[in-house]
Amino acid sequence: xxxxxxxxxxxxxxxxxxxxxxxxxxxxxRAAAHVVTILGVGASFAxxxxxxxxxxxxxxxxxxxxxxxxxxxxxxxxxFLIDRLSAMMMVVVTFVSLMVHIYTIGYMHEDKxxxxxxxxxxxxxxxxLMLVMSNNFMQLFFGWEAVGLVSYLLIGFWYTRxxxxxxxxxxxxxxxxxxxxxxxxxxxxxxxxxxxxxxxxFSVAPQMADVQINLIGNAQWSLxxxxxxxxxxxxxxxxxxxxxxxxxxDSMEGPTPIxxxxxxxxMVTAGIFMVARMSPLFELSSTALSFVMIIGSIxxxxxxxxxxxxxxxxxxVAYSTLSQLGYMxxxxxxSAYSVAIFHLMTHAFFxxxxxxxxxxxxxxxxxxxxxxxxxxxxxxxxxxxxTSLIGSLALIGTPFLSGFYSKDSIIEAAKASTITGSGxxxxxxxxxxxxxxxxxxxxxxxxxxxTEKWRVVKHDAHHDDDHDHHHGLSPxxxxxxxxxVIKLPLILLAIPSLAIGYFAIEPxxxxxxxxxxxxxxxxxxxxxxxxxxxxxxxxxxxxxxALHSLMSLPLLLAASGVVVAWFFYMKxxxxxxxxxxxxxxxxxxxxxxxxFDSFNERVFAAGSVFIGNKLWxxxxxxxxxxxxxxxxxxxxxxxxxxxxxxxxxxIYHYAFAMIIGVFxxxxxxxxx
Numbered sequence: 001x002x003x004x005x006x007x008x009x010x011x012x013x014x015x016x017x018x019x020x021x022x023x024x025x026x027x028x029x030r031a032a033a034h035v036v037t038i039l040g041v042g043a044s045f046a047x048x049x050x051x052x053x054x055x056x057x058x059x060x061x062x063x064x065x066x067x068x069x070x071x072x073x074x075x076x077x078x079x080f081l082i083d084r085l086s087a088m089m090m091v092v093v094t095f096v097s098l099m100v101h102i103y104t105i106g107y108m109h110e111d112k113x114x115x116x117x118x119x120x121x122x123x124x125x126x127x128x129l130m131l132v133m134s135n136n137f138m139q140l141f142f143g144w145e146a147v148g149l150v151s152y153l154l155i156g157f158w159y160t161r162x163x164x165x166x167x168x169x170x171x172x173x174x175x176x177x178x179x180x181x182x183x184x185x186x187x188x189x190x191x192x193x194x195x196x197x198x199x200x201x202f203s204v205a206p207q208m209a210d211v212q213i214n215l216i217g218n219a220q221w222s223l224x225x226x227x228x229x230x231x232x233x234x235x236x237x238x239x240x241x242x243x244x245x246x247x248x249x250d251s252m253e254g255p256t257p258i259x260x261x262x263x264x265x266x267m268v269t270a271g272i273f274m275v276a277r278m279s280p281l282f283e284l285s286s287t288a289l290s291f292v293m294i295i296g297s298i299x300x301x302x303x304x305x306x307x308x309x310x311x312x313x314x315x316x317v318a319y320s321t322l323s324q325l326g327y328m329x330x331x332x333x334x335s336a337y338s339v340a341i342f343h344l345m346t347h348a349f350f351x352x353x354x355x356x357x358x359x360x361x362x363x364x365x366x367x368x369x370x371x372x373x374x375x376x377x378x379x380x381x382x383x384x385x386x387t388s389l390i391g392s393l394a395l396i397g398t399p400f401l402s403g404f405y406s407k408d409s410i411i412e413a414a415k416a417s418t419i420t421g422s423g424x425x426x427x428x429x430x431x432x433x434x435x436x437x438x439x440x441x442x443x444x445x446x447x448x449x450x451t452e453k454w455r456v457v458k459h460d461a462h463h464d465d466d467h468d469h470h471h472g473l474s475p476x477x478x479x480x481x482x483x484x485v486i487k488l489p490l491i492l493l494a495i496p497s498l499a500i501g502y503f504a505i506e507p508x509x510x511x512x513x514x515x516x517x518x519x520x521x522x523x524x525x526x527x528x529x530x531x532x533x534x535x536x537x538x539x540x541x542x543x544x545x546a547l548h549s550l551m552s553l554p555l556l557l558a559a560s561g562v563v564v565a566w567f568f569y570m571k572x573x574x575x576x577x578x579x580x581x582x583x584x585x586x587x588x589x590x591x592x593x594x595x596f597d598s599f600n601e602r603v604f605a606a607g608s609v610f611i612g613n614k615l616w617x618x619x620x621x622x623x624x625x626x627x628x629x630x631x632x633x634x635x636x637x638x639x640x641x642x643x644x645x646x647x648x649x650x651i652y653h654y655a656f657a658m659i660i661g662v663f664x665x666x667x668x669x670x671x672x
Contacts, residue, residue, distance in 0.1 A: 003054065004063065007080050010047050010090060011129035013040040014097075018123035025115025033115035037122040038101045044125070045094035052087040060084075060517070062135050062199060074190065081135030081198060085341065085517045089132040089273060092345055093266055096352045097125040099489035103356050104257045106485035107363065111255075117157060121261060124150040128266045132273060137186045137196040140274065144182065144238065147267045148175045154258040155251045164253040171247035178237015178244050185230030188213075192223055202280040202519075209284045228281055228288035232295075235271025239325050242299045246596050248322055249306075252314040256359030259314055260352045263321045269344045272328045276337040280519045283335065286419050289525070293333025294421040297414075297428035300326025302594065304432050307439035309590045312369045313358045316443045320395060321351060323432060327410050330425045335525035336413035337518045342508045343406035346501050350394035350403055353493040357388035360486050361447060364479035365454065371446045378448040380479040385448050387490040392444050394497045396437040396558045399546040402501030407433075408545070409509060409531065411554055416530035433554045437561025445569045454479070502542045510535045 001009070017040030021033050060083035069076040080086075100121060108117050127150055131143025148171075156168030186196070192208060193201045205224075212220040235241070240248040248268065252259055262268060275282060275292065282288055300323050307319035324347050331340035362369055364381050378385035394403035411433070414426040481487070507513045510532050522529040539545040549555050568576050580587050592598060 003051075003061065006047050006051060007061070007082055007133070008065065010044045010051070010094075011126050011133065013044050013047075014122045014129070015126040016040060018119045018126060021115050021122070022119035025119060028115075030114060033118040034101065034105050037118045038098070040122060041094060041098050041101055041125055044129070045091070045098050048087065048090040048094045051082060052084070052091050055082060055084045055087040064135075068138075073194070074196075076138050076196065077136060078139055079135040079197075080133045082133065083517050084513055085273075085277065086132050088341075088345065090129060092348050093125065093128050093132065096266065096348055096493075097121065097128075097261060099352060099356070099493055100257045100261045102485055103260075103359070103489040104255075106483050107257055107359055108255060113157065117154075117255065117257075120150055120154050120157070121258065124154065124258075124261060124266065128270070131270055135198055137189060137198075137201075141183070141186060144234070144270065144274075145179065147270060148172065148179070148238075151251070151258075151262055151267055154262070155254040157254055157258070161253065167247075167250040167253040171251050174244055174247040175237045178234050180233075181230045182234020182237070185227050185234065188223070188227045188230065192227075198277070205280050205284060222285060222287070224281060225285040225287045228278070228285050229291055231278060231281075232271075232275060232288065232292055235275055235329075236295065237271070238274075239268050239271030239329065240299075240322055241271075241295050241325065241329055242302065243596060245299060245303065245322055246593075246600060249315055249318045249593075252312065252318050256314065256355060256362060259318070260355035260359070263318060263351065263355065268321065268325055269328070269348070272325070272332065272340055272344050275329075275332045276341050276518060279335075279337045282332075283519055283521045283525065286524065289333050289335060290420040291333075293330055293414075293417070293419065293425045296326045296329025296331075296333055297421070297425035298326070299323070300330060300432045301428040301435070304435035304439065306590055306593060308435065308442070309587065310439075311372055313361060313371050313374075313443065313447065314355070314369060316371070316439060317351070317354050317358055320354070320436065320440065323436060324351070324395075327407065327429055327432070330414050330429055331410045333419070333425065334413040334417035334422065334527040335520050336410070336417075336527050336531070337520065338509050338514045338528070339406065339409045339413050339531075341514070341518075342501075342505065343403075343410055345504070345508075346394070346402040346406045346497075349493050349500065350391045350497040353387060353391040353490060353497050354395065356486075356489055356493065357384050357391060360384040360482055360490065361388075361479075363482050363486070368454070371443055373454050374447045375450040375453045376448070377479055381481045383481060383487045383490060387494045388444065388448065390494045390497050392440045395440050396561065397433060397554060398558070399549050399555065400502060400543075402497050402499065404549070405501035405505040405542065405545065408549060408552075408554055409505070412531055412534070413527045416527040418526060430554065430557065434557040434561045437558040438565050441562045441565040442569055445566060450570055502546075505542050505545070506535075
């Protein structure tokens with residue numbers, strides 16, 4: 001096979017698998033669903049590894065597969081840009097997807113929609129690959145919308161549940177808001193740059209740096225600032241940044257494997273990848289970068305606070321994802337694009353591990369998701385316990401683990417940044433370290449340590465209200481470790497969660513891995529220059545960075561978070577209850593998720609319903625039905641009523657009318 005054929009095979013193999021199982025899954029044996037899709041995604045993963053290895057030594061490939069449409073001077077094409085950035089993303093996406101496929105065999109083995117689920121997740125993998133491999137905005141938008149569509153199908157997979165239907169509709173609509181901004185940004189690129197091809201756009205971008213455009217009245221706006229902010233609004237939807245974050249926690253209604261797939265390496269990181277890919281544009285607008293950084297810092301800190309009060313095991317991990325996406329966005333705002341991508345990669349492994357570990361716990365607890373009903377599960381689920389501990393330690397930034405290298409680099413980048421908002425961003429990511437450690441180990445201690453609360457939990461009406469679709473353990477049941485199809489993905493994800501940061505930090509951040517791919521104006525945005533200088537002068541290598549951190553503030557904050565969580569929930573559980581009572585107003589604000597959902601429902605949803613009702617009452621009922629349809633009928637009825645009076649049936653009336661008619665004709669002709 002030529003390299004071009006390999007590039008084409010990587011996204012097409014999952015697509016063909018999805019089509020085969022989607023169309024013929026009911027006719028084929030049940031096992032065919034996972035065999036066909038795992039073979040497709042596994043082959044894509046193997047080929048992606050080969051492509052990454054080739055990309056390390058070869059020049060980037062930028063080629064067109066075929067021209068889809070030509071309109072005037074514009075050509076819309078399907079094409080691939082294969083460089084080290086896209087190759088790395090391909091490996092991460094296919095590896096996490098492969099782990100999720102294997103895990104799904106165990107998690108969904110009793111589900112009626114077994115084949116349908118495998119078809120969806122394979123189609124999701126194809127969509128994500130098309131997104132990261134694209135060499136132009138049109139194909140990027142295709143992949144962007146395709147992952148949105150398939151995520152809608154996956155979140156609402158259990159379509160008989162009203163909560164699942166509400167969640168997938170919410171995700172779809174909120175993402176449409178972001179995508180509208182994204183589409184406007186792409187439209188500005190096409191109109192002003194004359195092309196949608198990345199290389200063509202990036203080559204002329206410096207010439208457009210000072211171009212001003214009129215949007216409202218006579219006010220002048222920077223083209224680059226408006227374009228970049230609009231593109232980032234798309235990322236705010238996909239990567240769940242405030243205020244377009246509201247869909248992500250609710251998407252937990254889908255099966256756990258798609259929680260890992262959507263929230264770990266794939267859909268939610270699409271926005272981070274897109275901004276990094278667009279670095280030649282974003283570097284031309286410090287205003288846009290400030291906007292990115294402020295949004296990211298708000299998300300990183302305030303979404304972390306919400307994780308503290310969650311009791312659903314999947315929602316704790318979901319709010320953790322929101323917070324970590326905020327960290328990545330802060331790095332983008334600091335022009336540390338390579339750091340954002342590095343954290344994207346490390347986060348993909350340990351967050352997929354945490355989600356799949358949560359799914360293992362849910363299975364062991366007979367589908368009870370409330371962490372208050374758990375305890376001491378390490379005795380019964382040792383593999384899930386140790387892998388979840390590794391994921392939690394990586395998440396909080398424990399030295400030598402993968403999350404430490406990427407997370408600490410983000411904190412240092414925020415500290416070194418000089419753009420507007422960097423001071424608040426540094427505070428937010430620093431405070432977020434304590435918050436992350438606290439809520440992560442609150443969950444860990446409540447689930448795996450302490451007393452076995454599930455032995456005394458009686459699932460009365462109160463608990464049934466909390467868990468309308470979960471049965472939970474009876475007091476005589478013991479939790480159980482699931483089979484190897486569950487444990488194997490956990491172990492395989494734990495390995496990169498432990499080690500990949502140590503080996504990857506130097507080439508990805510301070511080597512030539514992203515050379516010529518990510519562009520940074522070091523004079524205007526010196527954060528990466530400062531980090532590189534510190535690395536060479538102070539830290540020297542990954543081990544030096546870990547040792548240097550032992551006396552640092554982030555490590556102290558992380559350790560404090562773990563200790564406070566242990567003290568509060570293992571030794572003095574009365575303290576959190578007392579704090580919750582004393583600060584009931586703050587607790588209520590957090591429980592209401594800062595009011596974003598209620599605001600959206602009261603303003604946007606209720607406003608849309610109000611406008612729809614008025615359009616129906618005035619436009620449909622009064623104008624169309626009342627005036628146009630019924631009005632026309634009434635007018636004809638009235639006219640016919642008048643005309644009907646002339647039809648009397650009396651012959652002398654008709655004779656009189658004939659005489660009048662003859663008289664009028666003679667008068668007319670005489671005048672003529």
